[in-house]
Amino acid sequence: MTHQPPQLRTVQVIRYVTPLREGGSLPAIVEADDDFMYVLKFRGSGQGVKALIAELIAGELARVLGLRIPEIVFAELDEAFGRTEPDEEIQDLLRASEGLNLALHYLSGAxxxxxxxxxxxxxxxxxxxxLDALITNVDRTARNTNMLMWHRELWLIDHGASFFFHHAWDHWEEKARSPFVLIKDHVLLPQATELDAVDAEYRTLLTTEQLQAIVSLIPDDWLTVESPFASAQEHRQAYVQFLTTRLAHSSIFVKAAQDAxxxxx
Structure with a gap:
């Protein structure tokens, strides 16, 4: 059973609660104007909007495939928000992140x-x-599983390191057909004995229309920051083309995972 990609809600951040210093980009727990708590990923962090794009695409792909992902929302950060923050490092991050950011529902107690x-x-x-072989996710290892147990169910988090090719876009068409060699370090690889069956199912679920719907969620201004493409639409289409090409050649990354x-x- 598939889940249609949603039109993401937009919330206003009203309170900075605490930084989550596990990550290099200093994500934070924040409160929004809908009274919910979120883990906020900042556009002004070291990896910038590319990490937010990866988080958005990967998360919504996982959701379409029926995997559990905390709700993803756009989070608006007002220009006045960081003025009262005493920590200079955090204040600089807040100022660099004014505007639209990305946040995930905070799974309290996970x-x-x-x-x-x-x-x-x-x-x-x-x-x-x-999924991680498709999106070239380097960050699901025994050292850092990026998975949570919440109410006895497994939830996937932190996909900002996926699609690492998009930090340069060099030879991306060739990379779409490449095996994902770092799958050898995946924490779940020893249990993954049903890759052929999953591949057959998932290739039918991720249609071009599904991929286009997910990629269309990316805000235009995230796609025009240091972009090698002439327009946001051309940039979007490159993500769709990467994914459709990778799906068409999924046997390459499936065999690499099986061999590993x-x-x-």
Whole structure:
């Protein structure tokens, strides 16, 4: 069963609660004007809007595939918001992030997934490995699983390191057809024994229309920052083309994952 990509809500950030210093980009827990708490990813952080684009595309792809992702929203940061922040580093980050940012619903009380405590079934493990190979997610290792257990269910978080090719866009058409060699470090790879079945299912779910709907959510001004493309629309279409090409050649990254799994076990 697929889930249609939503039109993302936009919230106004009204209170900076606390930084989450685990990440290099200093995400933070904030309160918004809808009375909910969010993990805010800042456009002014080191990786800039590209990390937000990766977070948005990867998260909504996962949602369409039926995996659990906290709700993603656009978060508006007012220019006056950082004036009372005493920490200079955080104040600089807030000033550099005025305007539209990205946030995910804060899963209060969630705990980090520990593979030594919780074993996932082969199907779910295969689904997550397949997704991460598609989006070239380098950040789902035993050292940093980027998964949470919340109400006894597994939730995926932190996809800003995905699509690492888009920091330069060099030879991206060729990279769309490449295996993802870093899948060898994936925390769930040993359990991912159903990659062929998942591949057959997921390739039918991710239609070109689905991909275009997800990529259309990216705000124009995120696509014009240091962009190698002539327009936001051309930039969007490159993301769609990368994903459609990668899906058409999914057997390449599936075989690479299977080979890596055999070598690992």
């Amino acid at each position: 705990i980090t997934y520990d593979p030594l405590v919780t074993t996932l079934d082969a199907r779910l493990a295969s689904q997550i490995v397949w 799994r055999e070598a690992r076990i």
